[in-house]
Amino acid sequence: MSPSSPAREIPAVRLVEVSKAFGDLVVLDRVSLAVAKGETALVMGGSGSGKSVLIKHVVQLLRPDSGEVWVFDRRVDTLRGAELDAVRLSVGYLFQGGALFDSMTVGENIDFLLERHTRLDAAGRRARVEELLEWVRLPQLALRYPAELSGGQKKRAALARALALEPAIMLFDEPTTGLDPVSVRAVSELIVRLREERGITSLVITHDLLCAEITGGTVHFLHDAAIVASGDLDAVRRAAHPVLGNFFGG
Amino acid sequence: MTLSAPRIDKRNPARRFLEKTGELAAFAGEFVRSLGRRPFEFRELLRQMDEVGLKSFALTGVTGLAIGVVLAMQSRGTLVRFGAESMLPSMLALSVIKEIGPVITSLVLAGRLGAGIGAEIGSMRVTEQIDALEVAALRPMQYLVATRVVACFVMFPILTAWTDAIALFGGYLESVISSGTDYRLFLSSAFESLRLSDLLVDTLKTSVFGLVVGLVSCYLGFTVRGGTREVGRAAMEAVVLSSLLVLLTDVIVVRLSLILFGDISG
Numbered sequence: 001m002s003p004s005s006p007a008r009e010i011p012a013v014r015l016v017e018v019s020k021a022f023g024d025l026v027v028l029d030r031v032s033l034a035v036a037k038g039e040t041a042l043v044m045g046g047s048g049s050g051k052s053v054l055i056k057h058v059v060q061l062l063r064p065d066s067g068e069v070w071v072f073d074r075r076v077d078t079l080r081g082a083e084l085d086a087v088r089l090s091v092g093y094l095f096q097g098g099a100l101f102d103s104m105t106v107g108e109n110i111d112f113l114l115e116r117h118t119r120l121d122a123a124g125r126r127a128r129v130e131e132l133l134e135w136v137r138l139p140q141l142a143l144r145y146p147a148e149l150s151g152g153q154k155k156r157a158a159l160a161r162a163l164a165l166e167p168a169i170m171l172f173d174e175p176t177t178g179l180d181p182v183s184v185r186a187v188s189e190l191i192v193r194l195r196e197e198r199g200i201t202s203l204v205i206t207h208d209l210l211c212a213e214i215t216g217g218t219v220h221f222l223h224d225a226a227i228v229a230s231g232d233l234d235a236v237r238r239a240a241h242p243v244l245g246n247f248f249g250g
Numbered sequence: 251m252t253l254s255a256p257r258i259d260k261r262n263p264a265r266r267f268l269e270k271t272g273e274l275a276a277f278a279g280e281f282v283r284s285l286g287r288r289p290f291e292f293r294e295l296l297r298q299m300d301e302v303g304l305k306s307f308a309l310t311g312v313t314g315l316a317i318g319v320v321l322a323m324q325s326r327g328t329l330v331r332f333g334a335e336s337m338l339p340s341m342l343a344l345s346v347i348k349e350i351g352p353v354i355t356s357l358v359l360a361g362r363l364g365a366g367i368g369a370e371i372g373s374m375r376v377t378e379q380i381d382a383l384e385v386a387a388l389r390p391m392q393y394l395v396a397t398r399v400v401a402c403f404v405m406f407p408i409l410t411a412w413t414d415a416i417a418l419f420g421g422y423l424e425s426v427i428s429s430g431t432d433y434r435l436f437l438s439s440a441f442e443s444l445r446l447s448d449l450l451v452d453t454l455k456t457s458v459f460g461l462v463v464g465l466v467s468c469y470l471g472f473t474v475r476g477g478t479r480e481v482g483r484a485a486m487e488a489v490v491l492s493s494l495l496v497l498l499t500d501v502i503v504v505r506l507s508l509i510l511f512g513d514i515s516g
Protein backbone atom coordinates (compact mmCIF):
# COMPACT_ATOMS: atom_id res chain seq x y z
CA MET A 1 0.00 0.00 0.00
CA SER A 2 2.67 2.45 1.00
CA PRO A 3 5.67 2.86 -1.28
CA SER A 4 8.06 2.77 1.69
CA SER A 5 7.04 -0.71 2.80
CA PRO A 6 8.04 -3.08 0.03
CA ALA A 7 8.49 -5.96 2.48
CA ARG A 8 4.80 -5.77 3.42
CA GLU A 9 5.70 -4.89 6.98
CA ILE A 10 2.80 -4.62 9.37
CA PRO A 11 1.70 -1.01 9.75
CA ALA A 12 2.68 0.86 12.89
CA VAL A 13 -0.88 2.08 13.39
CA ARG A 14 -4.00 0.64 11.85
CA LEU A 15 -7.66 1.49 12.33
CA VAL A 16 -10.12 -0.95 10.83
CA GLU A 17 -13.71 0.19 10.31
CA VAL A 18 -13.70 2.17 13.54
CA SER A 19 -17.02 3.74 14.53
CA LYS A 20 -17.61 6.07 17.42
CA ALA A 21 -20.68 8.02 18.47
CA PHE A 22 -21.47 10.17 21.48
CA GLY A 23 -25.19 9.79 22.03
CA ASP A 24 -26.80 10.75 18.73
CA LEU A 25 -23.65 12.36 17.39
CA VAL A 26 -21.82 10.02 15.05
CA VAL A 27 -18.20 11.20 15.01
CA LEU A 28 -16.52 8.33 13.20
CA ASP A 29 -18.37 6.01 10.83
CA ARG A 30 -16.37 2.94 9.82
CA VAL A 31 -13.12 4.81 9.42
CA SER A 32 -10.08 2.82 8.27
CA LEU A 33 -6.56 4.13 8.17
CA ALA A 34 -3.06 2.68 8.23
CA VAL A 35 0.29 4.31 8.85
CA ALA A 36 3.34 2.37 7.73
CA LYS A 37 6.35 2.17 10.01
CA GLY A 38 8.58 5.23 9.69
CA GLU A 39 6.00 7.10 7.66
CA THR A 40 4.26 10.39 8.46
CA ALA A 41 0.51 10.53 8.02
CA LEU A 42 -1.59 13.65 8.33
CA VAL A 43 -5.23 13.93 9.25
CA MET A 44 -6.88 17.12 8.11
CA GLY A 45 -10.45 18.30 8.42
CA GLY A 46 -12.67 21.04 9.75
CA SER A 47 -13.08 21.90 13.40
CA GLY A 48 -15.22 19.35 15.20
CA SER A 49 -14.86 16.79 12.41
CA GLY A 50 -13.52 14.19 14.84
CA LYS A 51 -9.75 14.42 14.33
CA SER A 52 -8.94 14.37 18.03
CA VAL A 53 -11.44 11.59 18.61
CA LEU A 54 -9.69 9.61 15.89
CA ILE A 55 -6.19 9.74 17.35
CA LYS A 56 -7.43 9.21 20.89
CA HIS A 57 -8.43 5.75 19.72
CA VAL A 58 -4.81 4.84 19.01
CA VAL A 59 -3.95 4.99 22.73
CA GLN A 60 -7.44 4.01 23.83
CA LEU A 61 -8.29 7.26 25.57
CA LEU A 62 -11.52 6.49 23.76
CA ARG A 63 -12.76 3.01 23.03
CA PRO A 64 -14.42 2.36 19.66
CA ASP A 65 -18.08 1.37 19.49
CA SER A 66 -17.08 -1.07 16.81
CA GLY A 67 -14.04 -1.82 14.69
CA GLU A 68 -10.44 -2.64 15.52
CA VAL A 69 -7.42 -0.59 16.51
CA TRP A 70 -3.95 -2.03 16.02
CA VAL A 71 -0.54 -0.79 17.11
CA PHE A 72 2.03 -2.97 15.34
CA ASP A 73 0.93 -6.52 16.10
CA ARG A 74 -1.19 -5.69 19.14
CA ARG A 75 -4.93 -5.19 18.92
CA VAL A 76 -5.33 -2.44 21.52
CA ASP A 77 -9.08 -1.99 21.70
CA THR A 78 -9.39 -5.21 23.66
CA LEU A 79 -6.38 -4.62 25.92
CA ARG A 80 -6.55 -3.44 29.51
CA GLY A 81 -4.29 -2.88 32.48
CA ALA A 82 -0.59 -3.63 32.22
CA GLU A 83 -0.76 -4.83 28.61
CA LEU A 84 -2.39 -1.60 27.51
CA ASP A 85 0.18 0.37 29.52
CA ALA A 86 2.97 -1.36 27.64
CA VAL A 87 1.52 -0.28 24.29
CA ARG A 88 0.85 3.23 25.55
CA LEU A 89 4.49 3.58 26.56
CA SER A 90 5.56 2.89 22.99
CA VAL A 91 3.42 5.78 21.76
CA GLY A 92 4.13 9.45 22.46
CA TYR A 93 1.21 11.87 22.45
CA LEU A 94 1.49 15.61 21.93
CA PHE A 95 -1.79 17.04 23.18
CA GLN A 96 -3.56 19.94 21.54
CA GLY A 97 -2.76 22.30 24.44
CA GLY A 98 0.48 20.62 25.48
CA ALA A 99 -1.06 19.20 28.66
CA LEU A 100 2.11 19.82 30.67
CA PHE A 101 1.51 19.14 34.37
CA ASP A 102 1.22 22.70 35.58
CA SER A 103 2.16 21.99 39.18
CA MET A 104 5.61 20.90 37.98
CA THR A 105 8.44 22.65 36.19
CA VAL A 106 9.28 21.66 32.63
CA GLY A 107 12.20 19.60 33.88
CA GLU A 108 10.06 17.86 36.50
CA ASN A 109 7.44 17.10 33.86
CA ILE A 110 10.01 15.06 31.97
CA ASP A 111 11.80 13.69 35.02
CA PHE A 112 8.49 12.43 36.39
CA LEU A 113 8.10 10.00 33.48
CA LEU A 114 11.75 8.97 33.52
CA GLU A 115 11.56 8.26 37.24
CA ARG A 116 8.46 6.12 36.87
CA HIS A 117 9.43 4.18 33.80
CA THR A 118 13.22 3.92 33.56
CA ARG A 119 16.01 2.69 35.77
CA LEU A 120 18.06 5.86 35.38
CA ASP A 121 19.44 7.40 38.57
CA ALA A 122 18.98 11.09 39.39
CA ALA A 123 22.11 12.16 37.50
CA GLY A 124 21.19 10.03 34.49
CA ARG A 125 17.73 11.51 34.43
CA ARG A 126 19.04 15.03 34.69
CA ALA A 127 21.32 14.43 31.72
CA ARG A 128 18.41 12.95 29.76
CA VAL A 129 16.16 15.92 30.55
CA GLU A 130 18.85 18.30 29.35
CA GLU A 131 19.41 16.29 26.21
CA LEU A 132 15.68 16.26 25.39
CA LEU A 133 15.28 19.98 25.97
CA GLU A 134 18.36 20.60 23.88
CA TRP A 135 16.83 18.53 21.11
CA VAL A 136 13.65 20.60 20.99
CA ARG A 137 15.84 23.71 21.18
CA LEU A 138 14.71 24.78 24.62
CA PRO A 139 17.82 24.59 26.76
CA GLN A 140 17.77 26.48 30.05
CA LEU A 141 14.03 26.29 30.44
CA ALA A 142 14.01 23.24 32.71
CA LEU A 143 13.26 25.29 35.81
CA ARG A 144 10.37 27.26 34.36
CA TYR A 145 6.74 26.41 35.08
CA PRO A 146 4.46 25.78 32.07
CA ALA A 147 2.54 28.97 32.83
CA GLU A 148 5.75 30.93 32.23
CA LEU A 149 6.24 29.64 28.68
CA SER A 150 5.00 30.97 25.36
CA GLY A 151 2.68 28.85 23.23
CA GLY A 152 5.46 27.60 20.99
CA GLN A 153 7.75 26.86 23.93
CA LYS A 154 4.95 24.90 25.60
CA LYS A 155 4.43 22.77 22.50
CA ARG A 156 8.14 22.03 22.27
CA ALA A 157 8.45 21.27 26.01
CA ALA A 158 5.46 18.94 25.68
CA LEU A 159 7.16 17.31 22.70
CA ALA A 160 10.29 16.76 24.80
CA ARG A 161 8.14 15.07 27.43
CA ALA A 162 6.36 12.94 24.83
CA LEU A 163 9.75 11.77 23.54
CA ALA A 164 11.18 11.02 26.99
CA LEU A 165 10.46 7.31 26.85
CA GLU A 166 11.66 6.95 23.25
CA PRO A 167 8.37 6.02 21.63
CA ALA A 168 8.29 4.29 18.24
CA ILE A 169 5.16 6.21 17.29
CA MET A 170 4.27 9.86 17.84
CA LEU A 171 0.76 11.28 17.75
CA PHE A 172 0.46 15.03 17.25
CA ASP A 173 -2.82 16.82 17.92
CA GLU A 174 -2.56 20.15 16.10
CA PRO A 175 1.10 20.74 16.92
CA THR A 176 1.17 24.15 15.24
CA THR A 177 -2.24 25.66 15.92
CA GLY A 178 -2.00 29.12 17.43
CA LEU A 179 1.69 29.52 16.69
CA ASP A 180 3.36 32.25 14.64
CA PRO A 181 4.84 31.20 11.26
CA VAL A 182 8.37 30.98 12.64
CA SER A 183 7.27 28.59 15.40
CA VAL A 184 5.11 26.66 12.94
CA ARG A 185 8.22 26.08 10.87
CA ALA A 186 10.29 25.12 13.92
CA VAL A 187 7.77 22.59 15.20
CA SER A 188 7.10 21.13 11.73
CA GLU A 189 10.81 20.68 11.18
CA LEU A 190 11.05 18.79 14.46
CA ILE A 191 8.49 16.33 13.08
CA VAL A 192 10.64 15.85 9.99
CA ARG A 193 13.75 15.37 12.12
CA LEU A 194 11.96 12.71 14.19
CA ARG A 195 11.33 10.77 11.01
CA GLU A 196 14.75 11.28 9.49
CA GLU A 197 16.95 10.99 12.59
CA ARG A 198 15.02 8.45 14.62
CA GLY A 199 12.72 6.66 12.19
CA ILE A 200 9.69 7.56 14.28
CA THR A 201 6.24 6.96 12.81
CA SER A 202 4.03 10.03 13.12
CA LEU A 203 0.33 10.61 12.90
CA VAL A 204 -0.25 14.34 12.73
CA ILE A 205 -3.54 16.20 13.00
CA THR A 206 -3.34 19.60 11.47
CA HIS A 207 -5.30 22.47 9.96
CA ASP A 208 -2.11 24.07 8.89
CA LEU A 209 -1.05 23.93 5.23
CA LEU A 210 2.44 25.21 5.97
CA CYS A 211 2.90 22.44 8.51
CA ALA A 212 1.58 19.86 6.03
CA GLU A 213 3.89 21.16 3.32
CA ILE A 214 6.94 20.94 5.55
CA THR A 215 6.24 17.52 7.05
CA GLY A 216 5.07 15.89 3.81
CA GLY A 217 3.47 12.46 4.06
CA THR A 218 0.09 11.00 3.24
CA VAL A 219 -2.88 13.28 3.91
CA HIS A 220 -6.23 11.85 5.00
CA PHE A 221 -9.14 14.25 4.88
CA LEU A 222 -11.87 13.68 7.47
CA HIS A 223 -15.36 14.96 6.80
CA ASP A 224 -18.83 13.86 7.90
CA ALA A 225 -17.43 11.06 10.04
CA ALA A 226 -15.52 9.52 7.12
CA ILE A 227 -12.22 9.88 5.31
CA VAL A 228 -13.22 11.45 2.00
CA ALA A 229 -9.80 11.72 0.37
CA SER A 230 -6.31 10.29 0.88
CA GLY A 231 -3.04 10.87 -0.90
CA ASP A 232 -0.23 13.37 -0.92
CA LEU A 233 -1.08 16.98 -0.21
CA ASP A 234 -1.35 18.03 -3.86
CA ALA A 235 -3.49 15.05 -4.76
CA VAL A 236 -5.90 15.75 -1.90
CA ARG A 237 -6.02 19.39 -2.88
CA ARG A 238 -7.02 18.45 -6.41
CA ALA A 239 -9.53 15.80 -5.32
CA ALA A 240 -13.02 16.54 -6.52
CA HIS A 241 -14.77 16.66 -3.18
CA PRO A 242 -16.50 20.05 -2.69
CA VAL A 243 -15.50 20.35 0.99
CA LEU A 244 -11.84 20.18 0.02
CA GLY A 245 -12.29 23.17 -2.23
CA ASN A 246 -13.60 25.20 0.68
CA PHE A 247 -10.94 23.94 3.06
CA PHE A 248 -8.02 24.73 0.78
CA GLY A 249 -9.52 28.03 -0.28
CA GLY A 250 -10.24 27.52 -3.95
CA MET B 251 -29.97 33.85 20.69
CA THR B 252 -27.30 33.53 23.34
CA LEU B 253 -23.70 33.11 22.37
CA SER B 254 -23.36 29.83 24.17
CA ALA B 255 -26.73 28.20 24.30
CA PRO B 256 -26.82 25.87 27.28
CA ARG B 257 -26.98 22.28 26.19
CA ILE B 258 -30.47 21.17 27.05
CA ASP B 259 -30.66 17.77 28.59
CA LYS B 260 -34.02 16.41 27.62
CA ARG B 261 -33.93 13.37 29.85
CA ASN B 262 -35.98 13.69 32.97
CA PRO B 263 -34.22 14.96 36.10
CA ALA B 264 -35.02 11.94 38.27
CA ARG B 265 -33.40 9.63 35.77
CA ARG B 266 -30.39 11.95 35.45
CA PHE B 267 -30.05 12.03 39.23
CA LEU B 268 -30.05 8.24 39.36
CA GLU B 269 -27.48 8.07 36.58
CA LYS B 270 -25.19 10.51 38.39
CA THR B 271 -25.58 8.62 41.64
CA GLY B 272 -24.73 5.42 39.83
CA GLU B 273 -21.65 7.01 38.28
CA LEU B 274 -20.53 8.35 41.65
CA ALA B 275 -20.92 4.89 43.16
CA ALA B 276 -18.89 3.39 40.33
CA PHE B 277 -16.25 6.07 40.88
CA ALA B 278 -16.14 5.18 44.59
CA GLY B 279 -15.75 1.53 43.65
CA GLU B 280 -12.90 2.42 41.31
CA PHE B 281 -11.29 4.36 44.17
CA VAL B 282 -11.51 1.38 46.52
CA ARG B 283 -9.98 -0.89 43.88
CA SER B 284 -7.18 1.59 43.23
CA LEU B 285 -6.14 1.33 46.90
CA GLY B 286 -5.08 -2.25 46.33
CA ARG B 287 -2.97 -1.45 43.26
CA ARG B 288 0.70 -0.73 43.20
CA PRO B 289 2.57 1.52 43.26
CA PHE B 290 1.03 3.29 46.19
CA GLU B 291 1.73 6.99 45.66
CA PHE B 292 3.17 7.63 49.09
CA ARG B 293 5.05 10.82 48.29
CA GLU B 294 2.03 12.36 46.60
CA LEU B 295 -0.11 11.31 49.59
CA LEU B 296 2.19 13.23 51.93
CA ARG B 297 1.97 16.26 49.66
CA GLN B 298 -1.81 16.08 49.71
CA MET B 299 -1.90 15.63 53.47
CA ASP B 300 0.12 18.79 53.73
CA GLU B 301 -2.25 20.50 51.31
CA VAL B 302 -5.42 19.27 53.01
CA GLY B 303 -4.14 19.31 56.54
CA LEU B 304 -1.38 21.67 57.52
CA LYS B 305 -2.72 24.42 55.31
CA SER B 306 -6.13 24.19 57.00
CA PHE B 307 -4.86 24.51 60.59
CA ALA B 308 -5.17 28.28 60.72
CA LEU B 309 -8.62 28.27 59.14
CA THR B 310 -10.08 25.62 61.43
CA GLY B 311 -8.29 27.11 64.44
CA VAL B 312 -9.93 30.49 63.95
CA THR B 313 -13.26 28.76 63.40
CA GLY B 314 -12.86 26.80 66.63
CA LEU B 315 -11.92 29.83 68.68
CA ALA B 316 -14.91 31.78 67.45
CA ILE B 317 -17.28 28.87 68.09
CA GLY B 318 -15.99 28.37 71.63
CA VAL B 319 -16.22 32.03 72.62
CA VAL B 320 -19.64 32.58 71.08
CA LEU B 321 -21.09 29.36 72.46
CA ALA B 322 -19.91 30.26 75.97
CA MET B 323 -21.29 33.79 75.71
CA GLN B 324 -24.65 32.63 74.39
CA SER B 325 -25.10 29.78 76.86
CA ARG B 326 -24.00 31.62 79.97
CA GLY B 327 -27.12 33.79 80.14
CA THR B 328 -29.49 30.85 79.79
CA LEU B 329 -27.63 28.74 82.32
CA VAL B 330 -27.51 31.61 84.85
CA ARG B 331 -31.27 31.98 84.54
CA PHE B 332 -31.70 28.34 85.60
CA GLY B 333 -29.03 28.63 88.28
CA ALA B 334 -26.85 26.16 86.42
CA GLU B 335 -23.85 28.28 85.52
CA SER B 336 -21.49 25.63 86.85
CA MET B 337 -22.73 23.37 84.07
CA LEU B 338 -21.22 25.62 81.44
CA PRO B 339 -17.92 23.76 80.86
CA SER B 340 -19.67 20.43 80.67
CA MET B 341 -22.32 21.72 78.30
CA LEU B 342 -19.68 23.36 76.18
CA ALA B 343 -17.60 20.20 75.94
CA LEU B 344 -20.60 18.10 75.04
CA SER B 345 -21.88 20.33 72.32
CA VAL B 346 -18.46 21.09 70.84
CA ILE B 347 -17.08 17.59 70.85
CA LYS B 348 -20.23 15.72 69.98
CA GLU B 349 -21.62 17.87 67.26
CA ILE B 350 -20.57 21.42 66.60
CA GLY B 351 -16.83 20.78 66.30
CA PRO B 352 -17.02 17.85 63.89
CA VAL B 353 -19.75 19.32 61.72
CA ILE B 354 -18.48 22.88 61.50
CA THR B 355 -14.92 21.70 60.86
CA SER B 356 -16.11 19.39 58.11
CA LEU B 357 -18.26 22.09 56.53
CA VAL B 358 -15.41 24.59 56.57
CA LEU B 359 -13.14 21.95 55.03
CA ALA B 360 -15.81 21.03 52.48
CA GLY B 361 -15.75 24.66 51.40
CA ARG B 362 -12.00 24.90 51.17
CA LEU B 363 -11.27 21.46 49.75
CA GLY B 364 -14.37 21.01 47.63
CA ALA B 365 -13.54 24.13 45.69
CA GLY B 366 -9.80 23.42 45.65
CA ILE B 367 -10.00 19.79 44.57
CA GLY B 368 -12.92 20.32 42.19
CA ALA B 369 -11.18 23.17 40.40
CA GLU B 370 -7.74 21.57 40.31
CA ILE B 371 -8.83 18.20 39.00
CA GLY B 372 -11.41 19.81 36.74
CA SER B 373 -8.83 22.03 35.10
CA MET B 374 -6.46 19.08 34.74
CA ARG B 375 -9.30 17.33 32.94
CA VAL B 376 -10.08 20.11 30.48
CA THR B 377 -6.41 20.81 29.76
CA GLU B 378 -5.94 17.08 29.03
CA GLN B 379 -3.44 16.62 31.88
CA ILE B 380 -5.46 13.63 33.09
CA ASP B 381 -5.28 12.12 29.59
CA ALA B 382 -1.55 12.82 29.62
CA LEU B 383 -1.18 10.83 32.86
CA GLU B 384 -3.25 8.06 31.38
CA VAL B 385 -1.20 7.69 28.19
CA ALA B 386 2.01 7.79 30.21
CA ALA B 387 0.66 4.71 32.02
CA LEU B 388 0.39 6.68 35.26
CA ARG B 389 -2.98 5.83 36.71
CA PRO B 390 -4.81 9.09 37.49
CA MET B 391 -7.14 7.22 39.83
CA GLN B 392 -4.15 6.24 41.96
CA TYR B 393 -2.08 9.34 41.53
CA LEU B 394 -4.74 12.06 41.75
CA VAL B 395 -7.85 10.63 43.33
CA ALA B 396 -6.71 8.02 45.86
CA THR B 397 -4.10 10.36 47.35
CA ARG B 398 -6.58 13.19 47.85
CA VAL B 399 -9.37 11.04 49.23
CA VAL B 400 -7.06 9.23 51.64
CA ALA B 401 -5.57 12.57 52.73
CA CYS B 402 -9.10 13.80 53.54
CA PHE B 403 -9.88 10.58 55.37
CA VAL B 404 -6.82 10.92 57.58
CA MET B 405 -6.78 14.67 58.10
CA PHE B 406 -10.45 15.39 58.88
CA PRO B 407 -10.41 13.82 62.38
CA ILE B 408 -7.04 15.35 63.18
CA LEU B 409 -8.28 18.79 62.22
CA THR B 410 -11.51 18.17 64.12
CA ALA B 411 -9.62 17.28 67.30
CA TRP B 412 -7.62 20.46 66.86
CA THR B 413 -10.74 22.58 66.30
CA ASP B 414 -12.45 21.01 69.32
CA ALA B 415 -9.45 21.80 71.50
CA ILE B 416 -9.30 25.39 70.34
CA ALA B 417 -13.07 25.79 70.78
CA LEU B 418 -12.83 24.57 74.39
CA PHE B 419 -9.94 26.93 74.90
CA GLY B 420 -12.12 29.73 73.52
CA GLY B 421 -14.90 28.77 75.94
CA TYR B 422 -12.42 28.73 78.79
CA LEU B 423 -11.13 32.18 77.81
CA GLU B 424 -14.66 33.53 77.89
CA SER B 425 -15.21 31.95 81.32
CA VAL B 426 -12.03 33.44 82.71
CA ILE B 427 -12.94 36.87 81.47
CA SER B 428 -16.54 36.87 82.62
CA SER B 429 -16.29 34.87 85.85
CA GLY B 430 -12.64 34.12 86.55
CA THR B 431 -13.06 30.32 86.38
CA ASP B 432 -10.03 28.26 87.41
CA TYR B 433 -8.70 26.07 84.60
CA ARG B 434 -8.60 22.90 86.73
CA LEU B 435 -12.21 23.31 87.66
CA PHE B 436 -13.08 24.05 84.04
CA LEU B 437 -11.30 20.97 82.75
CA SER B 438 -12.61 18.54 85.33
CA SER B 439 -16.16 19.72 84.91
CA ALA B 440 -15.85 19.80 81.13
CA PHE B 441 -14.96 16.13 80.83
CA GLU B 442 -17.22 14.97 83.62
CA SER B 443 -20.13 13.82 81.53
CA LEU B 444 -18.20 12.97 78.39
CA ARG B 445 -17.43 9.34 77.66
CA LEU B 446 -14.36 8.17 75.79
CA SER B 447 -16.62 6.50 73.24
CA ASP B 448 -18.27 9.87 72.50
CA LEU B 449 -14.93 11.52 72.02
CA LEU B 450 -13.70 8.77 69.70
CA VAL B 451 -16.85 8.16 67.72
CA ASP B 452 -17.66 11.80 67.18
CA THR B 453 -14.14 12.71 66.17
CA LEU B 454 -13.55 9.67 63.99
CA LYS B 455 -16.89 10.01 62.22
CA THR B 456 -15.34 12.95 60.40
CA SER B 457 -13.21 10.43 58.50
CA VAL B 458 -16.43 9.45 56.80
CA PHE B 459 -17.11 13.11 56.06
CA GLY B 460 -13.58 13.41 54.67
CA LEU B 461 -14.23 10.42 52.44
CA VAL B 462 -17.44 12.02 51.19
CA VAL B 463 -15.87 15.43 50.54
CA GLY B 464 -12.83 13.92 48.82
CA LEU B 465 -14.78 11.51 46.64
CA VAL B 466 -17.48 13.95 45.60
CA SER B 467 -15.00 16.71 44.77
CA CYS B 468 -12.70 14.40 42.84
CA TYR B 469 -15.64 12.88 40.98
CA LEU B 470 -17.04 16.25 39.93
CA GLY B 471 -13.60 17.47 38.85
CA PHE B 472 -12.82 14.24 37.04
CA THR B 473 -16.00 14.29 34.99
CA VAL B 474 -15.87 17.92 33.86
CA ARG B 475 -16.33 18.33 30.13
CA GLY B 476 -15.92 21.65 28.40
CA GLY B 477 -13.88 24.66 29.50
CA THR B 478 -13.24 27.15 32.28
CA ARG B 479 -16.90 27.81 32.90
CA GLU B 480 -17.58 24.14 33.51
CA VAL B 481 -14.56 23.94 35.81
CA GLY B 482 -15.99 26.80 37.87
CA ARG B 483 -19.32 25.08 38.02
CA ALA B 484 -17.73 21.80 39.10
CA ALA B 485 -15.94 23.59 41.94
CA MET B 486 -19.16 25.21 43.05
CA GLU B 487 -21.10 21.96 42.84
CA ALA B 488 -18.36 20.20 44.78
CA VAL B 489 -18.77 22.65 47.66
CA VAL B 490 -22.56 22.51 47.67
CA LEU B 491 -22.90 18.77 47.22
CA SER B 492 -20.18 17.79 49.67
CA SER B 493 -21.57 20.17 52.33
CA LEU B 494 -25.05 18.72 51.93
CA LEU B 495 -23.72 15.18 52.01
CA VAL B 496 -21.70 15.92 55.16
CA LEU B 497 -24.90 16.97 56.92
CA LEU B 498 -26.82 14.00 55.57
CA THR B 499 -24.07 11.54 56.49
CA ASP B 500 -24.01 13.06 59.96
CA VAL B 501 -27.65 12.15 60.50
CA ILE B 502 -26.94 8.57 59.49
CA VAL B 503 -23.74 8.25 61.52
CA VAL B 504 -25.33 9.75 64.64
CA ARG B 505 -28.32 7.46 64.30
CA LEU B 506 -25.99 4.46 64.00
CA SER B 507 -23.83 5.50 66.91
CA LEU B 508 -26.90 5.95 69.12
CA ILE B 509 -27.92 2.42 68.29
CA LEU B 510 -24.41 1.09 68.93
CA PHE B 511 -23.32 3.14 71.94
CA GLY B 512 -26.54 4.59 73.40
CA ASP B 513 -26.72 8.26 74.35
CA ILE B 514 -24.83 9.98 77.15
CA SER B 515 -27.56 9.44 79.73
CA GLY B 516 -27.30 5.68 79.27
Ligand SMILES: Nc1ncnc2c1ncn2[C@@H]1O[C@H](COP(=O)(O)OP(=O)(O)OP(=O)(O)O)[C@@H](O)[C@H]1O
Pocket residue numbers: 022025027045046047048049050051052053054
Ligand atom coordinates in the same frame (compact mmCIF):
# COMPACT_ATOMS: atom_id res chain seq x y z
N1 LIG C 1 -15.75 12.81 25.23
C1 LIG C 1 -16.68 13.34 24.44
N2 LIG C 1 -17.99 13.29 24.77
C2 LIG C 1 -18.92 13.79 23.97
N3 LIG C 1 -18.67 14.38 22.79
C3 LIG C 1 -17.40 14.47 22.39
C4 LIG C 1 -16.34 13.96 23.21
N4 LIG C 1 -15.16 14.19 22.57
C5 LIG C 1 -15.49 14.82 21.42
N5 LIG C 1 -16.81 14.98 21.30
C6 LIG C 1 -17.52 15.58 20.16
O1 LIG C 1 -17.07 14.95 18.99
C7 LIG C 1 -16.92 15.88 17.94
C8 LIG C 1 -15.52 15.83 17.36
O2 LIG C 1 -14.61 16.29 18.33
P1 LIG C 1 -13.06 16.40 18.08
O3 LIG C 1 -12.47 16.90 19.34
O4 LIG C 1 -12.54 15.13 17.57
O5 LIG C 1 -12.97 17.50 16.95
P2 LIG C 1 -11.67 17.99 16.18
O6 LIG C 1 -11.80 17.53 14.78
O7 LIG C 1 -10.46 17.58 16.92
O8 LIG C 1 -11.86 19.56 16.22
P3 LIG C 1 -10.80 20.72 16.54
O9 LIG C 1 -10.08 20.97 15.27
O10 LIG C 1 -11.66 21.87 16.93
O11 LIG C 1 -9.92 20.22 17.65
C9 LIG C 1 -17.26 17.24 18.52
O12 LIG C 1 -18.59 17.54 18.14
C10 LIG C 1 -17.19 17.03 20.01
O13 LIG C 1 -18.12 17.85 20.68
Ligand SMILES: [Mg+2]
Pocket residue numbers: 051052053096173
Ligand atom coordinates in the same frame (compact mmCIF):
# COMPACT_ATOMS: atom_id res chain seq x y z
MG1 LIG D 1 -9.12 18.48 18.19
